[in-house]
Amino acid sequence: MRIKYTISIVFFVTLVIIEKENNIISRVSDKLSLKQATQTPLQHSGLSHILPKHNGSLTSLSKMDSAFMLMKRRLENYSEHQGAVRSGRKHILLLATTRTGSSFVGEFFNQQGDNMFYLFEPLWHVEKMLTLETGGTNATVAAKAYRDVLQQLFLCDFSLLESFIEPLPVDHITTALFRRESSSSLCEESVCSPTIKGVFEPYHCRTRRCGPLNLTMASESCLQKEHRAIKSVRVRQLETLRPLAEDPRLDVKFIQLVRDPRAVLASRMVAFEAKYKNWKQWAMDGDVPLDDDEVRKAERELRQHKVVC
Numbered sequence: 001m002r003i004k005y006t007i008s009i010v011f012f013v014t015l016v017i018i019e020k021e022n023n024i025i026s027r028v029s030d031k032l033s034l035k036q037a038t039q040t041p042l043q044h045s046g047l048s049h050i051l052p053k054h055n056g057s058l059t060s061l062s063k064m065d066s067a068f069m070l071m072k073r074r075l076e077n078y079s080e081h082q083g084a085v086r087s088g089r090k091h092i093l094l095l096a097t098t099r100t101g102s103s104f105v106g107e108f109f110n111q112q113g114d115n116m117f118y119l120f121e122p123l124w125h126v127e128k129m130l131t132l133e134t135g136g137t138n139a140t141v142a143a144k145a146y147r148d149v150l151q152q153l154f155l156c157d158f159s160l161l162e163s164f165i166e167p168l169p170v171d172h173i174t175t176a177l178f179r180r181e182s183s184s185s186l187c188e189e190s191v192c193s194p195t196i197k198g199v200f201e202p203y204h205c206r207t208r209r210c211g212p213l214n215l216t217m218a219s220e221s222c223l224q225k226e227h228r229a230i231k232s233v234r235v236r237q238l239e240t241l242r243p244l245a246e247d248p249r250l251d252v253k254f255i256q257l258v259r260d261p262r263a264v265l266a267s268r269m270v271a272f273e274a275k276y277k278n279w280k281q282w283a284m285d286g287d288v289p290l291d292d293d294e295v296r297k298a299e300r301e302l303r304q305h306k307v308v309c
């Protein structure tokens with residue numbers, strides 16, 4: 001890969017298994033193997049190399065335990081200790097696709113406490129504003145916006161992100177920051193302004209009663225922290241982030257999260273039910289969808305993962 005020497009990638013393969021999904025995983029995996037046997041496109045796509053031919057039960061729990069222990073130790077290596085020794089601020093960009101366990105892994109950073117400024121899916125606003133009538137985004141335009149917003153956020157500058165928030169913040173105050181409560185950094189004492197009666201906040205702090213988010217306060221708090229971490233499921237092409245890797249003001253580590261595609265699909269079938277009517281049918285009665293958006297999406301994601309590897 002072209003940028004492999006500029007970006008050091010911490011590459012984790014995690015298998016996060018949610019109990020209720022297990023059933024669907026095995027059904028989906030049975031059908032996937034069946035489809036591979038009967039169709040050529042999948043065989044060329046890489047799915048067939050990656051999908052092991054075993055039951056849906058996936059890896060044993062003990063294997064997962066050790067994988068998570070290793071990951072925990074690696075993450076601990078990023079924290080205060082090492083940063084202080086090297087006197088460098090290390091930042092982390094956690095990249096994933098939906099339903100790969102990125103919120104779960106993000107919690108490792110969210111719960112680091114005083115030294116870590118964590119943001120959960122800030123690019124949600126950017127994607128929302130750039131969504132076209134067709135329902136998608138112009139990939140070129142979106143990639144640029146994602147990159148620039150991320151770059152600013154790693155420097156604790158919220159101004160570009162602000163321009164994507166709807167309604168537009170007034171005096172850097174907003175009630176509408178997506179899932180504010182999922183970033184504990186945005187609900188800390190120092191970022192908690194007094195509540196205002198009668199103001200509706202869809203995303204409000206759960207840990208303490210705070211008023212609308214003052215992004216100037218958030219920025220000040222961010223600057224106090226040694227490390228910053230951002231999680232996003234929206235970046236599609238790693239190479240578009242090259243300027244972040246090369247920015248001398250930043251020392252960003254990229255973590256690309258990868259999960260077994262069968263489990264991802266099974267989870268998406270539960271989480272985004274309406275989009276997967278075809279697949280439910282498939283799992284129930286064996287009607288294989290021949291030309292399916294979600295299969296294409298899974299294939300594309302797998303190709304990206306191969307590039308990362």
Ligand SMILES: *[C@@H]1O[C@H](CO)[C@@H](O)[C@H](O)[C@H]1NC(C)=O
Nearest residue numbers: 026052053054055056057058
């Ligand atoms: C798969 O499941 C079947 C029955 O559920 C069992 O007999 C078989 O040993 C399992 N295979 C593996 C590799 O676990």
Ligand SMILES: *[C@@H]1O[C@H](CO)[C@@H](O)[C@H](O)[C@H]1NC(C)=O
Nearest residue numbers: 070071072073074075077082
């Ligand atoms: C943590 O960092 C130390 C020193 O840099 C290194 O020796 C060790 O292998 C690291 N541990 C993990 C799990 O990456």
Ligand SMILES: *[C@@H]1O[C@H](CO)[C@@H](O)[C@H](O)[C@H]1NC(C)=O
Nearest residue numbers: 132137138139140141142144
């Ligand atoms: C995306 O936007 C760019 C710049 O505005 C434009 O040149 C390009 O044609 C657009 N691409 C598509 C697929 O619409």
Ligand SMILES: *[C@@H]1O[C@H](CO)[C@@H](O)[C@H](O)[C@H]1NC(C)=O
Nearest residue numbers: 171173193214215216217220
């Ligand atoms: C937001 O926070 C900044 C910095 O603490 C402060 O100067 C400003 O007055 C606050 N804005 C409002 C509307 O309270």
